[in-house]
Amino acid sequence: MSGHSTYVPQSAIGRWFESRLPILGLMHGSFVSYPTPRNLNYMWTFGAMLSFMLVAQIVTGIALAMHYTPHVDFAFASVEHIMRDVNWGWFMRYAHANGASMFFIAVYMHMFRGLYYGSYKAPREVLWILGVIIFLLMMATAFMGYVLPWGQMSFWGATVITNLFSAIPLVGEAITTWLWGGFSVDNPTLNRFFSLHYLLPFMLVGIVILHVWALHVAGQNNPAGVEVKNVQRDTVPFTPYATAKDGFALVVFLIFFAWFIFYVPNYLGHADNYIDANPLVTPAHIVPEWYFLPFYAILRAIPSKLGGVIAMFGSIAVLAFLPWLDTSKVKSASFRPVYKVFFWVFVLVAIGLGYLGAMPAEGGYVIAARILTAYYFGFFLLIMPLLGMFETPKAVPATIADAVLAKHGNVVMNPAE
């Protein structure tokens, strides 16, 4: 899409530098002249928010790491030290802890948008799979980060999740011991989680760069789901159009974020994590952070431990196969009346699984979790392949420009060509 850069810097120094390392041209091609479909709606602004959140988490995280002590005897105390004695420490910690939630809110919006508008379909398969890898890395990073304050939920959450690996036949126990660095979650576990929690975000940055690269090669999908045919008519330059729109959306998102940091900072957390970790006292209900709850519900819905673990990891792995599971010729759900209904059922099922993940695994809750889990997998493995064959899509606009004109009232305004 972007092709060879035709960018020529205005200053002599810029031209001198550009002929030796064309990094200015790269930036110009990626964030200024890059053509974006003119019909993008606000669901396309979450990518910018995610980039912002990644940087914000790294910045607050580096500041927190300067004051945090990764040791079972001092970790909890060092977090309280940050909250009480470090200048702006309360802000750094609440921004980082709530920032993780904001990151996941944005990524779930981003993913549901991709699911609705068929953004995983050709030619964006690699772009989508890189996104799935980013999601997995995010989950690993967030999980290890939640262990660091070394409260009760940190400890018992780490115990439950690391124990999942013991379900692997033959080598499971050995792998779990290796992960722990001992025979239970203890100081070596905390130390390596801290080390990895610091490493993974930088790996995330690397994959995000690949993700953006792949995006700029394939070009953005759009609500009409038709590819750009005429750059002049179908697209607008990234700057100022997308930058202004992303900027506005980001500030609105920041208002939402700031509300949590300053007014309800502990709403998304769990009271038990303000109790020092105690290996001898198990909390009444061990619940992960909210963004893991749907997957936790799937884990507990399956009666066997190994089956549950396979289902949980499978529920994420299945996303990587979407480009080939969806057989529809039409990308956007706007023109797929039946898929649209199944999609919104899927959204509600995902929310329902989240609710069930927070409830005790007993009685009706388990039955409900099983039904919703069946739909979760059925949506990807049955509905998507079959619907593409049987559904009759509505007429798709020929070009993005046509879609824009149709939406803004001038229905049949065929430009003279």
Next chain:
Amino acid sequence: MKTFKSIFTAALIVGAAAMATAPANAAGEVENPSRQSWSFAGPFGKFDRAQLQRGFQVYREVCAACHTLNRVAFRNLSERGGPEFSDSQIKALAAEYRIKDFDDKGEPIEREGRAADRFPRQFVNADAAAAVHGVAPPDLSVIAKARGYSRGFPLFILDALPGMAYQEHGVDYLAALLMGYTNPDDLNWNRYFPGHAIKMAKPLSADQVAYTDGTPTTEAQYAKDVSAFLFWAAEPKMEERKRTGLNVMLFLLVFAGLMYFTKKKIWADVH
């Protein structure tokens, strides 16, 4: 419009499925604490200095017999946004405590407390405390955030919303617990404690602590005052946080407005 229709259809399908499997709610073991009106609730909430000072008095004369406050330093009691005792009061208070330390020859000594010291531990570790008290009495530094309850679906969603935000579950629970010893025959029975059998026997009774500001010396008053104090101990930067939040919000709202009109102007020629 079409999209809303799809969402509606989807909601009907899921709703029907949910009703078919309506999970039995396992609630009803312990009733939820009643909500108090706290001066520090809400986006503009501030601590009531006199209440924090009275609460500290209750902590010191009653709770401190068993419970530590390890993460709070004496100096915190004179800092802005807290009970705001005077520096000389804090110096005198700290001097009443004996702090374990070492002299310059490395010999263990006990010296007078200073404002920079934290409240000292009564026991070397939890086992030593448990040996005396039966169970180790929890440290109270973050207890107001370490306790809480859920109002359940859908009320818990409202707890996050502007205008309805409710963040005082923990402190409401503490106040309720301290007033929850309603069985005169059993001082270890508590209405709000899970399972009702609590190791801490009824700690408060009327006229136990002599207030000097004319505030009624009732059990309920003590319970509320000490709970407020413990909320401050758990969240000593709350006033700074909410004050900063107001500035941040005003800035962001203006910024969002400017960005909105900028975006609108830039896009005016496209659509």
